[in-house]
Amino acid sequence: MSVIKADAYGHGAITAAEALKESDAFAVARLKEGVFLRQKGVEHPIVLLEGVNTEQDFITASEYQLSPVIHLHSQIQLLQTLTLPKPLAFNWLMVDSGMHRLGIRPEQVEMALTLLAESSNISGEVGLMSHFANSDLDGDPRNQKQLAHMLALKHKTSLPLCLANSAAVICLAESHQQWVRPGLMLYGVSPFSDKSGTELGLKPVMTLKTQLIAVYDLEVGDQVGYGGEWTAEVPTRIGVASIGYGDGYSRHLSNKAEVIIRGIKAPVIGRVSMDTICINLNHVEQAETGDDVIVWGTANLAVEQLATLAETIPYELVTVLCQRVNKEVINGES
Numbered sequence: 001m002s003v004i005k006a007d008a009y010g011h012g013a014i015t016a017a018e019a020l021k022e023s024d025a026f027a028v029a030r031l032k033e034g035v036f037l038r039q040k041g042v043e044h045p046i047v048l049l050e051g052v053n054t055e056q057d058f059i060t061a062s063e064y065q066l067s068p069v070i071h072l073h074s075q076i077q078l079l080q081t082l083t084l085p086k087p088l089a090f091n092w093l094m095v096d097s098g099m100h101r102l103g104i105r106p107e108q109v110e111m112a113l114t115l116l117a118e119s120s121n122i123s124g125e126v127g128l129m130s131h132f133a134n135s136d137l138d139g140d141p142r143n144q145k146q147l148a149h150m151l152a153l154k155h156k157t158s159l160p161l162c163l164a165n166s167a168a169v170i171c172l173a174e175s176h177q178q179w180v181r182p183g184l185m186l187y188g189v190s191p192f193s194d195k196s197g198t199e200l201g202l203k204p205v206m207t208l209k210t211q212l213i214a215v216y217d218l219e220v221g222d223q224v225g226y227g228g229e230w231t232a233e234v235p236t237r238i239g240v241a242s243i244g245y246g247d248g249y250s251r252h253l254s255n256k257a258e259v260i261i262r263g264i265k266a267p268v269i270g271r272v273s274m275d276t277i278c279i280n281l282n283h284v285e286q287a288e289t290g291d292d293v294i295v296w297g298t299a300n301l302a303v304e305q306l307a308t309l310a311e312t313i314p315y316e317l318v319t320v321l322c323q324r325v326n327k328e329v330i331n332g333e334s
């Protein structure tokens with residue numbers, strides 16, 4: 001089950017759905033994302049990980065043959081009272097095995113399954129889903145505890161399990177069971193803060209690129225950008241690249257990140273603006289206006305490294321890319 005929520009982690013939901021068409025199913029978070037995939041012709045089973053809470057949303061899910069995850073008793077009650085245009089298929093009950101985010105408590109699962117089995121709005125068997133809170137911490141005993149809850153339920157009910165996100169796919173083989181549910185790793189990015197994608201054999205799908213829109217020289221003492229947070233201590237050639245926080249390039253990368261120009265790494269200097277960043281070109285002497293600027297997506301300039309510099313996770317950097325950023329599919333077979 002390939003997770004393509006949040007516009008496939010910023011990569012483009014339709015592009016990702018086509019590239020991942022051999023998946024047995026897709027998962028998104030919200031109804032709107034599922035409807036969008038259907039309107040674009042995606043025919044796979046589509047799970048809505050957040051579920052839905054109103055009669056109208058259940059009806060829409062039914063009309064578009066989407067599969068909202070059941071994680072609340074009130075959702076089961078709603079299904080007992082209404083009659084959907086078509087029964088929901090490919091159903092999943094989310095179990096709270098320890099994360100305490102969404103899910104029915106393990107001791108209430110059998111009752112919930114009984115009620116769902118009686119509902120004419122549910123067709124076929126209901127699988128059991130759960131989510132790990134700490135699967136990115138390899139060897140953390142809390143993962144085994146969550147897994148034990150789910151294996152016990154599988155033993156009691158003989159239903160299929162769907163547990164593993166990317167980190168568990170990579171590090172927790174016992175969690176694989178009948179279905180896996182990776183997101184981030186499909187895009188070639190590591191879910192671990194202490195292991196790079198390259199170390200895991202992953203290859204970044206996304207290369208984020210822009211161009212230099214100006215190149216000129218600064219004198220000693222010249223300050224760069226809002227707040228003048230960078231001052232030239234030697235004569236400096238500066239380049240201005242067309243990307244900023246208005247594109248999703250984090251302002252927390254101000255004065256910290258690097259980019260690649262003509263194969264050479266060059267530091268981002270001064271604050272990130274809405275539309276631009278400034279770059280120290282003293283070691284890229286040939287650089288000129290119009291040159292490509294690689295912002296992330298190579299083995300030596302991975303989004304994981306930039307996430308560490310920005311004190312966040314790569315999930316955030318890739319998902320917040322804005323509509324203004326052009327997405328071009330290269331080597332895509334679709």
Ligand SMILES: *Cc1c(COP(=O)(O)O)cnc(C)c1O
Pocket residue numbers: 003005049131164165166167181182183184185191
């Ligand atoms: C986002 C999400 C996933 C995918 O997680 P990754 O860490 O990106 O692999 C799986 N399951 C649920 C419930 C999610 O919300």
